Amino acid sequence: MKNNHAQKSDQFISFFPASFIFNARFALIPAVFLILAEFFAAAVLFAAPPVKPAGAVCQYPWLENYGSERSLVSRIAPPEGFTRIAVESGSFAEWLRGLPLKDGKPPVYLYDKRLKSNQGAHYAVIDIGCGTRDLQQCADAIMRLRGEYLFSKGEIKSIKFNTGDAARSSFEGWLKKRPAGASRTANYHNFQKYMIYVFSFAGTYSMSRSLKKVGSIEEMRIGDIFIKGGFPGHAVLVTDIAENGKTGEKVFMLLQSYMPAQDMHILNNPGDRQLSPWYKSNFGESLETPEWDFTRAQLMRF
Structure with a gap:
C-alpha cells in the first residue's frame, strides 16, 4: 500500500461562507439559506445546466456538446492482438467507453487549481x-x-448510494426531504445538489458495504470496482476490457480520482509501461496501481 490517504476530515462539509457553521445549529437556519447554500455548492462542483448533445448515442449531462472522436474508445486503442469485448447497447459499460477525454495529456489538477504532486500516475484525463x-x-x-x-x-x-441515512440515500428520497419551498423536481440541477450531499456523507467504507463481491477476476466486467473500504481506503473503476482472440487473455483499464479531490483520470500501468494503460487480468495476488495496491478479493460490483 502506498500514499495512504486519510479519512475525510469532517463527515459534515460546510457549504457556507466562513461566517456560517454546518453543525447541529444548522436546523435553526431558515430554509431560504439552505436553498441558497445548495445552489452555490452545486455551482462550484458542476458545470452550468447543459444542453443535451444532439445525435449522441450516450448522453453525458455535464457537457453542452459531445463528440465521439473525444471518447475513450476512440482515443485509446487496445493492445496489439486484442479486441474490445462486446457490450450491450445503452449499458453502463458502453457509457464508460464513451467518456470524453481532454485533448492530449494535460496535467491533473486538484480542486483548488494546484497541480497534483504525482503527475506520473495518469495516462489521460476525463473531461x-x-x-x-x-x-x-x-x-x-x-x-x-x-x-x-x-x-x-x-x-x-x-x-441511490449508501449515505447512512436510509430516508435520503436515494435521489427520490432526498427530494422528498427537501425543505419547504425548495424544488422537488428530478431535474439535473437537483441531481447535482443530491450528489454533493452524497459526497459529504459517503466514502469507500459505506460504498464497499453496498457493493457485491465478484467471485473471481475471470468474471470481471466493465463497471466493476477494485475497492478497499476504510479509513483510509481507495477505489478504482474498471472502464474497459479487451480480449486476445487466440489466447483468451484479457486486459483492462482503470480510472480514478484521489485525495485531495482532483481531475478523474485513466491510470498508467506502473508494472508494464509497454502495455500501459492496460493491465493484465492475470496479475497475480496483488494489483499494483500508481497510488494503491489491491488484492484480487477486492473486486466488487454495483
Whole structure:
C-alpha cells in the first residue's frame, strides 16, 4: 500500500461562507439559506445546466456538446492482438467507453487549481469537472459516474448510494426531504445538489458495504470496482476490457480520482509501461496501481 490517504476530515462539509457553521445549529437556519447554500455548492462542483448533445448515442449531462472522436474508445486503442469485448447497447459499460477525454495529456489538477504532486500516475484525463471544494475524491468520482449514467438514462428510481441515512440515500428520497419551498423536481440541477450531499456523507467504507463481491477476476466486467473500504481506503473503476482472440487473455483499464479531490483520470500501468494503460487480468495476488495496491478479493460490483 502506498500514499495512504486519510479519512475525510469532517463527515459534515460546510457549504457556507466562513461566517456560517454546518453543525447541529444548522436546523435553526431558515430554509431560504439552505436553498441558497445548495445552489452555490452545486455551482462550484458542476458545470452550468447543459444542453443535451444532439445525435449522441450516450448522453453525458455535464457537457453542452459531445463528440465521439473525444471518447475513450476512440482515443485509446487496445493492445496489439486484442479486441474490445462486446457490450450491450445503452449499458453502463458502453457509457464508460464513451467518456470524453481532454485533448492530449494535460496535467491533473486538484480542486483548488494546484497541480497534483504525482503527475506520473495518469495516462489521460476525463473531461469532467472536480469542483472547487475537496469533495469529489476516489469513491465519490465512481458514484458520480454511476449517478450520471443512471440520470442520463432516466433511471431516477435507481439513483441511490449508501449515505447512512436510509430516508435520503436515494435521489427520490432526498427530494422528498427537501425543505419547504425548495424544488422537488428530478431535474439535473437537483441531481447535482443530491450528489454533493452524497459526497459529504459517503466514502469507500459505506460504498464497499453496498457493493457485491465478484467471485473471481475471470468474471470481471466493465463497471466493476477494485475497492478497499476504510479509513483510509481507495477505489478504482474498471472502464474497459479487451480480449486476445487466440489466447483468451484479457486486459483492462482503470480510472480514478484521489485525495485531495482532483481531475478523474485513466491510470498508467506502473508494472508494464509497454502495455500501459492496460493491465493484465492475470496479475497475480496483488494489483499494483500508481497510488494503491489491491488484492484480487477486492473486486466488487454495483
